[in-house]
Amino acid sequence: MFDLTTYEKLPKSFYLRSDVVQIAKDLIGKVLFTNIGGILTAAKIVETEAYCGRNDRACHAFERRTKRTETMYGEGGVAYVYLCYGIHHLFNVVTNMHDHADAVLIRAAEPIIGIEQMQLRRKKQKPTQLTSGPGVLSQALGISTTYNEASLVGEEIWIGADRNQIRLEIEIDRRVGVDYAGEDALLPWRFMLRESEYVSVKKRNL
DNA sequence: TCTAAGATGGGT
């Protein structure tokens, strides 16, 4: 069985750091927990992408401070959840200090706790069909836009570090689906756990 | 007001 005391909830200071690319890398191998509707689920993060509001055309907050992006301009340590294509709820981790609009998109994970509940939510059986992709991951974990701005150091959504974590091999790639961002689409800001079967899209070329 | 496009996913 899984011993919850193995995992240490990441403190707010983890999210307040200024290097969003480093944070995206650091999040690989961490475990995303949700306790929503009385259902505990957890999944190990295997794929992330960094978005930087100040110099990254792919970021929603780039040269834009609107109702939607205001979440990213807030202080780090909260969720930024938005609806994509009218269907998918994409979960991001807001980082950095107030007025610095950075976030990390959690793109894929490996189910650990609450797999049966994820199967019910997803109406799929195979473990790789539960949390491999930013939209489906949110569905499996019960995350929707109602959790936009929710704290990541609270009792509904949080991220834990394995106290016994050994060194991980990380692959780097360009981000998915941001071709509109011109040369920023080529930034090496996507991180994956090497050899994981749970990443959403296989490695392309930088 | 109006409209195009989008950090996707599933099916053909």
Add this chain to the structure above:
DNA sequence: CCCATCTTAGAA
């Protein structure tokens, strides 16, 4: 390849 589905941002 196609399409579901709807909010957002920016234009008019």
